[in-house]
Amino acid sequence: MEQKTKVSAEDGKQDLVITREFDLPLALLFKACTEADIVEQWMGTKVLKLESKKHGSYQLETKDGNGNVVFKANGVIHEFIPDRKITRTFEMENAPFGVQLELYEFERLTDNTSKLNMHVIYESGALRDQVLQLPFAQGINWAHNRLQDVVSKLK
Amino acid sequence: METRRDVFQAIADPTRRAILSLVALQAMTPGAIAENFDSKRQTISKHIQILNECNLLIQKQSGREIYYQFNPKKMKEVAAFIEPFRKMWDDRFNELETVMKKYKPKQ
Numbered sequence: 276m277e278q279k280t281k282v283s284a285e286d287g288k289q290d291l292v293i294t295r296e297f298d299l300p301l302a303l304l305f306k307a308c309t310e311a312d313i314v315e316q317w318m319g320t321k322v323l324k325l326e327s328k329k330h331g332s333y334q335l336e337t338k339d340g341n342g343n344v345v346f347k348a349n350g351v352i353h354e355f356i357p358d359r360k361i362t363r364t365f366e367m368e369n370a371p372f373g374v375q376l377e378l379y380e381f382e383r384l385t386d387n388t389s390k391l392n393m394h395v396i397y398e399s400g401a402l403r404d405q406v407l408q409l410p411f412a413q414g415i416n417w418a419h420n421r422l423q424d425v426v427s428k429l430k
Numbered sequence: 431m432e433t434r435r436d437v438f439q440a441i442a443d444p445t446r447r448a449i450l451s452l453v454a455l456q457a458m459t460p461g462a463i464a465e466n467f468d469s470k471r472q473t474i475s476k477h478i479q480i481l482n483e484c485n486l487l488i489q490k491q492s493g494r495e496i497y498y499q500f501n502p503k504k505m506k507e508v509a510a511f512i513e514p515f516r517k518m519w520d521d522r523f524n525e526l527e528t529v530m531k532k533y534k535p536k537q
Contacts, residue, residue: 280520282512286442293516295523303530313533317526391523407515 284407289400291407293393301389305358305381308391320346329355333363350377358383365395372406373398437508440484445469446477450486450500457490457497 284291297304307313309327323334329352337346347368354362361379366372378394397403441447449463464474478498481487485504490497 278516278520280516280523282516282519284512286439293519295519297523297527297530299527299530303533304526306533307526307530313529316529317522319522319525407512409515 289403290396296390301358301383304389373402437484453498454500457499459495
């Protein structure tokens with residue numbers, strides 16, 4: 276089966292492109308990326324603030340079962356064109372990955388299908404490669420947290 | 431042969447990527463590969479050598495000729511590097527699709 280989400284990260288470059296076609300009308304795809312209560316559901320993180328407008332800003336936060344903050348990120352929205360484009364920065368707090376520039380382009384394919392093109396630019400190629408490898412480390416942490424949850428319920 | 435270069439360095443070059451796409455279809459001699467490029471044969475030989483050192487090629491001797499073929503096993507390592515990241519976004523986007531298919535506009 277063909278992969279629905281594609282990542283293109285050329286060696287030696289400091290950017291990457293994520294593309295995905297959705298079985299959703301363009302308006303619903305755009306809404307899913309701009310309304311806090313919906314973003315929370317698919318991103319798996321709390322949205323403390325999301326001002327979906329030019330010069331708006333946003334804050335994300337995830338806590339583990341014990342209430343410890345395990346992920347915190349923020350950014351500002353530079354450009355906001357409904358159903359077409361969002362340009363924003365993204366910075367993970369307390370992490371050595373710098374600030375990344377994200378360009379989200381939304382495209383209508385048919386009445387019921389749409390496409391998202393995410394172009395992410397990092398401060399350097401080395402930082403990009405570190406972020407690419409993050410899910411390896413996160414996977415281990417998440418598994419560990421889940422294990423802790425299970426163990427703490429046994430007590 | 432000892433590998434002294436990494437596979438990412440090998441695929442960074444557009445000519446080398448073009449060579450890989452040629453030998454992915456069929457085993458070819460260095461001469462046949464070089465015919466597909468405007469570059470000097472020596473330049474192409476050098477690219478083949480680098481790909482070979484990275485184990486991206488399988489070498490086969492047939493009489494006096496050496497044939498090169500793409501080694502898909504090695505290429506999987508490259509894909510594996512970004513696969514967890516891709517999977518993370520794929521999971522999120524699948525969830526986005528599920529959430530929005532159930533979405534009912536607020537009154």
